[in-house]
Each structure stands twice: as C-alpha cells, then as structure tokens.
Amino acid sequence: MRALRRVKAFAPATVANVSCGFDILGFAIEALGDQVTVSFNDEARLRVLRIEGDGGKLPLEADKNTCAVAIHAMLLHLGSRQGMDIILEKGLPLGSGMGSSAASAAAALVAANVLLGEPFTKAQLVPFAMEAERVACGAAHADNVAPAILGGFVLIRDYHPLDLVPLPVPEGLYCTLLHPHLELRTEDARSVLKQQVSLKDATVQSGNIAGLVAGLYQNDLALVSRSLKDVIAEPSRALLIPGFYALRTAVMQEGALGSGISGSGPTIFVMSPSEEQARRVGAVAEALYQELGLGLDVYYSAINRQGAHVLETA
Template sequence: MKSIKASAPATVANVSCGFDIFGFAVEAPADEVIVTLTDKPGVTITKIIGDDGRLPLEASKNTCGVAVLEFLKAVNSKYGAEIILYKNLPLGSGMGSSAASSAAALVAINELHGNPLTREQLLPFAMESERIACGSAHADNVAPSLLGGFVLIRGYAPLDVATIPTPANLFCTLVHPHLELKTEDSRRVLKPTIPIKDAITQWGNIAGMVVGLMKPDYGLIQRSLNDVVAEPIRSVLIPGFYTIKEEAIKAGALGCGISGSGPTIFALSTERTIAQTVGEAMQKQFDLLQLKSDVFVSKINGEGAMILKG
C-alpha cells in the first residue's frame, strides 16, 4: 500500500497577550511521520523514534494516532493506517510538540485519501488529539502547525480561525532549556478569574498586536507583547525568566515571553542577526544557571505542515 512522509513545525502559542487565541508556526524544529495505508481497519503506530520510549504506541493514547483515527472515521474510510513517528520536538517544551505530531499525521493521511478535506476541516481532529495530550481541545498550537503563519482563534463554538498577515522581516528566537513542563500543570496554576483592569489591558494588547502585525508597526508590536494574565503566574516555573527577558530586550528584541506553557522562551526581532544575538544573550543566562538549552531562529513559517518528497 502507498506511503507518504510529512512534517509539521513547532509553534509558539499565546504570544504573550493572546492566551489560547494566538499562535504562530516556526521553521524548525519539526516532527515527521511516515503514514502507510493498510487494508486492515484501525491505526497502528509501529515505531516512535526520538522519544526515548516515553510516548505510548497505542493509537488511542497517542496524539498522531488519535488524529488519524478521527479522520478515518469522519471520511468513512475503508482503510486503516500504520504510522512511524520521528519525534524531533522535545516533550513538554512549550513548542507544540503534541500538535506537530498530529498535524503531520493528518496532512499525510489526507493526502493518501486524495485530500478530501481542507486544512481547516482537519483542525477538529487535531484538537481532539490535544485533548488526549493535555486535557483541553485547544487550537492555538494545532492551527498554526496545520495552516502555517500567525493564527487567531476567534472562537470555539463554532470554531472560527483566521490567519493574520505578518511582516516579511519578523524573526522569532526560541530558546528551549532542558526542562519539561506539562501543559496541564501550567494550566492548573492559572487563576479562574482576572480583575477587570487586567482584562482591559489584555484586550488592548491583543488588538494592538493584530494591528501592529497588519500595518506593520513594530513599535505597536513591541508595546503589545505584554501579558498580564498568564505570564506573571507561570514565570515562577521557569528559572531566571525575568532576567532572561530583560537580556533579550537589551539585545534588541521587540519583546519576549513564554512560548505556550513553557519552559521555552520566545522573542521577536526585526532582523535575523538581531534574533541570533538575542538567542545568544538568552542562552548565556541559562548557562549561568547551569541549564543546557537549544536555540532556534527562524522567520514566521507561512506554510505549516507539508508533504515531504522521498
């Protein structure tokens, strides 16, 4: 039976002010899958490479398996699927690791069926896989991983997703310390309510971010990269966060914040060289804390998940 190889990129969710509604894709790292159609119904994950044996092989407990199962059921497929997952994203990193696996598997299985569904129509299946991963069917990682670009999740009932144009010379720095934070733990520390004063500040920053990206207005982007809801609480889970943030801005970043639920930290800059300098400054602070870290610098990835040749 036919096989397809696909990849899907890491993502930055929340983007400071946009808790659960903003997310964008980066160029690297990315998860890869090989999906093969089978005559036998159901989904089998035959191998996972790069997870040190930590992820379940049982399809109903693995994000890429759940996503493909949901797809096959929705299109009433007569086929089953076998999946090999190349896990290039670190687990519990705040870079949309579970989303990348499911997004890659979905574009592969959709391709194998002749692409009966659009990328937007694949989103609910990826969201169901997020429910398995962290207990919440949110879309701020899976949407940019599937669609590419900078994505706004306007609402969930019904699902309403829009892609926001971004400046060509906007660069992201991701610094991932070798720590793991489970999304459900990072969500658990958040308060169920916020003061109206903080809500107004957050709404203004969200609107400012959208306008800043579309004009583009880098000063407005810079002023809008401010989170008064999640970051003040989650920052305590990341060693040296505010010092690292301060050093990133000193090095020329427009702004800096927690990527998703952390511990990865992101920064946005107007030039690649600045983004690289920012990454060095941030990594130096982790070094001082005796924490190893990885640095990734890229533009906003406008393509998202893709079919790979060979």
C-alpha cells in the same frame, strides 16, 4: 493515476499564546518539527508501528498516541474503517512548549488526508487535530495545531463554532526560541492559572491582543513590541521557569521587540526585527543561563508561512 500507498509529511514547531493571546493565537516556525509517515493496511485499524526520537516516552497505543487519535477523528467523520500504519519521527523535545503534540497530529493528518485523496482542506483538518490535543493535555485548544497545519500567524476568533483567521506576517520578523533543559508538563502549567481575572486585567489584555493584531496587519513592529505583554497567564507561569524575568530584561536591553512564554513553557520566545538581532539575543540568553548553571538550547527562526506539508509519496 496510480493510487498512493504511503505518504510522508512534515509539520513545524509552533509558539502558542504569543504573550497576550492565551489559547487564541499562535504562529509556526521554520526548521524544527516532526515527520510522520502514513500507509494503508488491510486490518481496518490504526497501528503506530514505530516512534523515533522520543526516548521511548510516547505511547504506541492508538487511543493514546496523538497521530492516531487525530487520524481516527478524521476517519470517524468520513465514516471510514480504512486501516492505516503510522511511523512518527520526533524532531521536537517533549514538554517543551513548542507544540510537540500538535506537530505530530498535524503531520499525521496532512499525510493521511493526501493518502485518502484530500477530502478535506487544511483548515478543515484543524478540529481533528484538536481532538489529539485533548488526549495530550486535557484541553482541545487550537493555538498550536492551527498554525502547525496552516503556517504563519493564526487567530482563533472563536471555538464555538471554530473560526480561524490567518494573519499577515511582517517582513523581517524573526524569532529566537530558548529551551531551558527542564520539562514542564502542559497539565502542570495550566493548573497554576487563575480561574478568574479582574476587569482591569481583562481590559489590558484585550488592548494588547488588539494592538498585536493591528501591528501585524500594519507591519508596525513598534506596535507589535508594545503589545507583547501578558497580564493573565504569564505572571503565574513565569515562576516555573528559572531566570525568566532576568532574561526578559537582558533581551529587551539588547533591542528585542518582546518576549514571552511559548505555549505553557518552559521554552521562551523572543521576537526581533532581524536575524542578526535574533542571534545577538541568543548569545545574551546563553550567557545568562550559563551563569544560572542550567543548560539551554537556542533556535533561530523566521516565521514558517507554509505549515504542514508533504515530503514524499509512494
């Protein structure tokens, strides 16, 4: 069998937190994502040759680029000094709350892993991607990178040690992603969070995350709807997103299951029981943001069950 010299992979956008699951729950979406091509070089170092679609904002330096940082963590674990060249094609807007940095790291890792003969399972790649998140936003969380790599809904039961739990995806579940034309840095969105929460809020949040997981397992969309409530992070972060509460009221009146901030924002996700419902929600959102005088990108997506995967090999 001929050894591979180049692998191109895709990783999807993700919704992290999913309202009540702050830093412990995320899911992958279809269509949107990043593509990364990884090839061997003979220089025993990682090089980011080119980045497309970022408007020149992302660093080419290997110690600052999420693709290279993730691959470096993997090679370090293997004790390998293999050199690799990286080309990143951004399909996700930066600072959008749709797991942009996670998608880059996930695609890079899947490509590099295949190039090396797949020494790791997909789940084993997640800690390496978390190191890239540490560089990107200062926190090595997994609620974007785990679903970006594995697909579907993923619960992070614990971080020490890392314990990932893939969850079932109810039939018909659809998502509308609403991306207002403003950039919100993850660091800024994390800085507004309270460092302590009340016992009452912790109890409410625990009930909601338990209810959401139960709803996914039982294919009970009514229970999913009742559980999509966040009393810890959302009250602080919603103030950074114009029209957030007006939008929530409008989409719930339209029949949505629930809504919340995707990751750290400003993207808002809305869950619906069908694609038709998801598109009605999108039309309502567009009208509302037109009144606010703020541009809005609208995406419709089923839940991506595949996660990061190879597109081409050579």
